[in-house]
Amino acid sequence: MSLKKLVLEMKLRTGMAKCTEYLDLIQSVVDGEASRSQEVYLKRHLSMCLKCLEKYNLDQELKKVLQLKLASQEVPEGLADAIKMKIAKSA
Numbered sequence: 001m002s003l004k005k006l007v008l009e010m011k012l013r014t015g016m017a018k019c020t021e022y023l024d025l026i027q028s029v030v031d032g033e034a035s036r037s038q039e040v041y042l043k044r045h046l047s048m049c050l051k052c053l054e055k056y057n058l059d060q061e062l063k064k065v066l067q068l069k070l071a072s073q074e075v076p077e078g079l080a081d082a083i084k085m086k087i088a089k090s091a
Contacts, residue, residue, distance in 0.1 A: 008021060012025070012038065012041040012042075013037075013041060015041075015044065015045070017041075017045070019045075019049060019051060019052050022042060022045055022049075022052050023055070025038055025041070025042050026042065026052065026055055026056050026059055027059065029042050029056070030056070030059045030060055030063055031063075042056070
């Protein structure tokens with residue numbers, strides 16, 4: 001682990017991190033990429049910080065909306081074949 005990551009981990013563990021340092025952690029938690037301990041650090045911070053809680057909630061809702069919109073998109077018939085043909089021609 002790099003020194004920078006180690007310092008951030010210590011700040012998160014002790015509650016001494018600034019809100020700006022929680023922004024990447026918020027995204028990691030929303031994306032399901034954070035460790036269990038990182039989730040605990042974030043949840044502790046969110047219980048005390050309305051600004052970060054609002055950011056967390058917004059990111060969660062945005063992810064849900066994007067998943068719904070992307071899941072319901074229909075691909076035009078023949079598009080995949082047309083793309084494959086163009087790739088084959090350019091190779």
